[in-house]
Amino acid sequence: MTVVGDDDTASTASPGDSLFDRLRRGDAAAVARALSAIETGGPQADVVRGRLQSLDGAARVVGFSGPPGVGKSTLVNAYIDELRSQARSVAVLAVDPSSPVTGGAVLGDRTRMGNHTSDPGVFIRSVASRGHLGGLALSIPSMLDVLDAAGFDDIVLEAVGAGQSEVEISHFADTTVILSAPGLGDDVQAIKAGILEVADVLVVNKADLPGADETRRHLEAMLELRDTVTSPPVLPVVALHGNGIGAMTQAIDQNHAAQDASCGPQRRASEALRQAAIAELTRRIAADPELDRLGAAIHRGDINLADAVGALINRAASPDERNQP
Amino acid sequence: MTVVGDDDTASTASPGDSLFDRLRRGDAAAVARALSAIETGGPQADVVRGRLQSLDGAARVVGFSGPPGVGKSTLVNAYIDELRSQARSVAVLAVDPSSPVTGGAVLGDRTRMGNHTSDPGVFIRSVASRGHLGGLALSIPSMLDVLDAAGFDDIVLEAVGAGQSEVEISHFADTTVILSAPGLGDDVQAIKAGILEVADVLVVNKADLPGADETRRHLEAMLELRDTVTSPPVLPVVALHGNGIGAMTQAIDQNHAAQDASCGPQRRASEALRQAAIAELTRRIAADPELDRLGAAIHRGDINLADAVGALINRAASPDERNQP
Numbered sequence: 001m002t003v004v005g006d007d008d009t010a011s012t013a014s015p016g017d018s019l020f021d022r023l024r025r026g027d028a029a030a031v032a033r034a035l036s037a038i039e040t041g042g043p044q045a046d047v048v049r050g051r052l053q054s055l056d057g058a059a060r061v062v063g064f065s066g067p068p069g070v071g072k073s074t075l076v077n078a079y080i081d082e083l084r085s086q087a088r089s090v091a092v093l094a095v096d097p098s099s100p101v102t103g104g105a106v107l108g109d110r111t112r113m114g115n116h117t118s119d120p121g122v123f124i125r126s127v128a129s130r131g132h133l134g135g136l137a138l139s140i141p142s143m144l145d146v147l148d149a150a151g152f153d154d155i156v157l158e159a160v161g162a163g164q165s166e167v168e169i170s171h172f173a174d175t176t177v178i179l180s181a182p183g184l185g186d187d188v189q190a191i192k193a194g195i196l197e198v199a200d201v202l203v204v205n206k207a208d209l210p211g212a213d214e215t216r217r218h219l220e221a222m223l224e225l226r227d228t229v230t231s232p233p234v235l236p237v238v239a240l241h242g243n244g245i246g247a248m249t250q251a252i253d254q255n256h257a258a259q260d261a262s263c264g265p266q267r268r269a270s271e272a273l274r275q276a277a278i279a280e281l282t283r284r285i286a287a288d289p290e291l292d293r294l295g296a297a298i299h300r301g302d303i304n305l306a307d308a309v310g311a312l313i314n315r316a317a318s319p320d321e322r323n324q325p
Numbered sequence: 326m327t328v329v330g331d332d333d334t335a336s337t338a339s340p341g342d343s344l345f346d347r348l349r350r351g352d353a354a355a356v357a358r359a360l361s362a363i364e365t366g367g368p369q370a371d372v373v374r375g376r377l378q379s380l381d382g383a384a385r386v387v388g389f390s391g392p393p394g395v396g397k398s399t400l401v402n403a404y405i406d407e408l409r410s411q412a413r414s415v416a417v418l419a420v421d422p423s424s425p426v427t428g429g430a431v432l433g434d435r436t437r438m439g440n441h442t443s444d445p446g447v448f449i450r451s452v453a454s455r456g457h458l459g460g461l462a463l464s465i466p467s468m469l470d471v472l473d474a475a476g477f478d479d480i481v482l483e484a485v486g487a488g489q490s491e492v493e494i495s496h497f498a499d500t501t502v503i504l505s506a507p508g509l510g511d512d513v514q515a516i517k518a519g520i521l522e523v524a525d526v527l528v529v530n531k532a533d534l535p536g537a538d539e540t541r542r543h544l545e546a547m548l549e550l551r552d553t554v555t556s557p558p559v560l561p562v563v564a565l566h567g568n569g570i571g572a573m574t575q576a577i578d579q580n581h582a583a584q585d586a587s588c589g590p591q592r593r594a595s596e597a598l599r600q601a602a603i604a605e606l607t608r609r610i611a612a613d614p615e616l617d618r619l620g621a622a623i624h625r626g627d628i629n630l631a632d633a634v635g636a637l638i639n640r641a642a643s644p645d646e647r648n649q650p
Contacts, residue, residue, distance in 0.1 A: 053626035138630070270620025274610055276630060277637045281606050285599055295595025301378035305463070305601060312602045317642030 020051040026089070026151045028123055034146045035125055038139050045142075052145040057264030059148040060256045063157040063169050065195065066179030071205045075179060075239035076158055080116055082245045088153040089121040093143055095159055095169060123152065138276055140172050141268035148265060170198040171271045174264065175255040177201045177248070180219060182211030196222050199232050200255045203248055207236035284316045345376045351414070351476045353448055359471045360450055363464055370467075377470040382589030384473040385581045388482040388494050390520065391504030396530045400504060400564035401483055405441055407570045413478040414446040418468055420484055420494060448477065463601055465497055466593035473590060495523040496596045499589065500580040502526045502573070505544060507536030521547050524557050525580045528573055532561035609641045
């Protein structure tokens, strides 16, 4: 593995070149530095983003979501084992929206790597949201682009902790795997209806425990409420022993096969744009003093709701004109 | 209690008058019909809404949220007992965002009423969302206005089932009570960080069970992450035996006292407007074909994200101009 020197930051002409070249060769240290640059923001992030433009995607992004206690880390490790047995390289982006602080490299990364520590075909990185998902939504696509550019065959996007962001994360993934397990308490809480809508593959982990059949039947009953013609498979897995991981990987690959990997970076850019626009509009509307005046006017019967919505939307689109006479 | 005849629908001059008069007297059947009218929509809903305009609020709205299994129904029933012992009348609006179908009166209402069935000072009504929270966000404020107009002293807004809408519901309440309890499995899952942000009062139910102290300490630790100067109280309660309900009611009343009840209807109108505007903008942005074209342009480096966000927001404000040459 190449040792990273300071040459890329010392060069004033095009400071990102050397880093990007090493990134394209899959140099782990260069990948880590590029991800840190994106996470930190600023000029170095712009340099990295600039080099990522017009990237043709090749990596497959699979998102794993599920409640705490479902055995997600164990399952992701078993999935990495399976990919490595097929000689596929894999990068893991572990996103923790509930973790308020990060300094780039998270201590947990090393412990999480388990038996993959010395495997150059495996790269693992944690990202925390610093409390606002909007920022995360903007950095995730660029981070995925970095990993894509580095040539990884597969990228795992893992929602860590008590995420409220499972649904958002699914938008960045080519395939979304939703995990459940018996013994998590109330099944209704374990898997929320909105999350099922975005599932491409459902996994019942700890399928050797009592209640696994009930968990599966519960998921299948909830799936019947979906509006879609086809239903995702519900697969029993015992991640701890590697049982069912092959079938799960096949199901993921089948879902990937229906999509064009080269469009990945473009899809991710669209999704980041969509989330950024909604976040900005939500912020503007909440901050608009006219909101309460319009609310009072609705209450008085001076304006109906539809007209008030229209007025508020117009103002949100032109915040600069608000203070004009 | 007045028996409802058909006179109000037979009158052609002002069909809502008689119903509204009975509503103002707190006639339970009239309240139920007015709520059904709002829920169903159409001309009768407009008549009811028209009569509710410029209503001066007097009722206090308290929202109860918490994960399934926390004992929410038992706690709400104990809270009703406490209010009744103080001769305060109370209406309960039980909102179930995960329930896909409702026909107005839900069978569960009668069983939920428990020992309050024959008490004219207690009114309980279930509302389901029909799958889209947007619709719920528009009908909840009008339903609260109906209950407010009917003269109830207190209104309980209860999130039922596996709600993803706890945060939204809190916007309609004057005071938001968040419940937790020991033995629900992973505490991180039991109370999500975003929900703590909106809590005015925290309750640890089943406080006689092992682990209650740990649940309380966990909540207090999470509260320290809040940006606010003051922290809400964390109150131990055993709802099943009525222990701690008096202290909880005092905490709710103290939070209510800091607010102006007469502004309730106006605040609710502003919130409905805010949610309706965001829902409409989210829909327009997702449906805009330019989203993917702008995403591709970002990917190519032809436009930066901020400019693309601006362009998308402008288009969302003027959807009618999209098809113009």
